Amino acid sequence: MAFLAPALLFIGVFLLFPFIWVLIISFTDTALTGPSAANPSFVGLENYHRLFAPSRWMRAGEFGNALRNTLFFVLGSAILGQAPLGLLIALAFHRKKGLLREIIFSVATMAWILPDVAVAFAWIAFLDRDFGTLNAVLGALGAKAIDWYFDKPLVAITLFNIWRGTAFSMLLFSAALGNIPPSYWETAEVAGATAWQRFRDIILPLILPHFLTDLILITLWTFNTFTPYLITGGGPFFRSETVSMYTYRVAFKFLEFGRGAAVAVVMMAINFVLATGYLLSLRRRRAWR
């Protein structure tokens, strides 16, 4: 027990205490400015009630709207975007060496590790209606210019996030594929298996558990990411506002920490479900082995 004390203390101070604190604040009208900043009072479930008030929660700028956007964003950029794309790149360069592989892997990893602000500026320029690279390329291909921020803000940040995060899935799958014993491939070759059979009977079963891990991790990250805010600001008219941006806006626009804390608690609950899924999948994998 004494051996664990430092770790427990650390967890207590930096995780447990803030969690309980946020939970407590979420039942008050704590704010940084205005009359309730001097004397915050207990308001019960009012903050939660305001989040879920059925008459308007799907209205632009409200919580339901942000939740719907987040769902689209996570589904589009993580589950349908990053994971399959990462797997595709990993498969394409599986058991291959060469310059092209190095270039693709380096570029993808760069996109993943560059600082948020620099990346956001690059994407603002990339997506500009009049001078952006993307529209220039589309124009060269004969397509009509798209006003990305204004007409397709949610698609724009989804594209951005695919670009930004594919490297993780790519590296994870690449490592998973590398872990498959070479003898399997030799056996398959001797048996005369086709590429599809090799994929179905060797690759798929062996990387399936990794696939689950990958999906849950990137879902967690995408759910919480804030970088798209630097590109669209959640606009126009809240059409690209995700839950993390909503939290920021509530907590920092009017510095209403009580309301912001309530959103944070709901976000934590969603994260908790996702993390539980992740841990369960890890355990199942171990049992399965």
Add this chain to the structure above:
Amino acid sequence: MRRLFGHLLVGLLAVTLVGLGLSAETIKLTVTARAVRGGVNALLVQWLEDVVFPAFEKWMKEQGKDVEVEFIQFGGTDEALKEQYALDLKVGRGADIMGFDGFWIPEFDAAGLVKPLDEIVGPAVWEWEDWKYIPPSMREILGYKGKVYGLPLGTDVRVIFYRRDIFEKAGIIPAGSGLRWQPRSWKELLDTARYLKKVLPDVIPLQINAGTQMGEATTMQGWFMVLLGTGIHMYDFESGKWYAKHPGILEALNFYKTVYIDEKLGDARTQLIPGARARTFELFRDGKIAMLVEGDWFWRSVLAPGSEWAVPNRNEVVDWAMMPAKEPGAGYRGQNFVTISGGTGFILNPNTKHPEEAWALMRFAFSREMQLEFQKLQPRIRARTDVPVTGDPVMSEMAKALLPLTTVRPMLPGYPKISYEAQLMTERVVAGVMSPEEAMEAYAEALKEIVGPENVIEE
């Protein structure tokens, strides 16, 4: 050997201590505001860093005090600066002197984050003999409940700025005639916009601020300018209640609908994208917007020489007109024309470690001599009665025509939230997601939540 090291160490320590002792005698003061050299409010940085600070440091030196003043540039939006201030002040930090917008005071005061000058410095504040040149109306700009929190750089008014070159090209003003344009009603204003749209389809005829991206600029340069033209204010000063539902609100929202949705006389996209306000400056500079409703700050700072958005021959190609009421006499208090005033200035940070020196710097910067220096850089309506608007007839003319007609925002802690709801209301209409009726309904609902149903007027 070891002993030698010991001596060296002691020696080093001594030198360090002496060094520390010396530097402790220099008092460091910091000043911050939304201003960047060569960027937004560039002239303020120029005035402070090139004129005020060196003179102040010299003046202090003559009194045997070593003072060093540093200006911390802030390039974000007003809203971002306000967030920064709230966070800084809450943890007991922040620059010694802060550039502050007057209407933030009630909200910050209610939270105990800012304090009146005489609580920070002591009653000695009132010994300053120059108070007699700063009239009560000016003290109220950074004041609340009869207390004074800081000194204003001046006050402002709002007008329609228009491009003479575009108007001449469209034939609205005969070229070289020197005649000026002045609409007398919303109809005349809209007709001008319609005509411009027909004759010069590449130019955005009229841009009037809407939406939350513009922040307070929407409330002041947009919503108030339209609403006051219908005869009401956002707040009824007599009963102390807010207008939640009123035919005037609907009329104002319909004005927005006409401009941005029905006839597309303005560009809604420009209002809704991030960086919206800077974008309107850019478009106006490049002659892509014909009419823009803005404060006189736009003239004296945004379009002024040296600014990012400077128009080189500003005095020839940019002119201004008063914002008309819906119909003559239909405006607030029965006026033909409407405008609203606010003001920014500097307050003392209650957490300052050197309240006396900080106050000395404030006094120094607001002395007649220093204010006249600023006037040379940027002529405007100043806080001191002994500092006239000089050198810029346009500024003098705007002040003369509009100060008698002006009104102010209610100084109440709840105002910023309500202001945001008003911005949101215009955004809902301009983005085309709600009808004016629905938007007013949603505004009324939010208003009742903020101030309580007993404090609103529904007509």
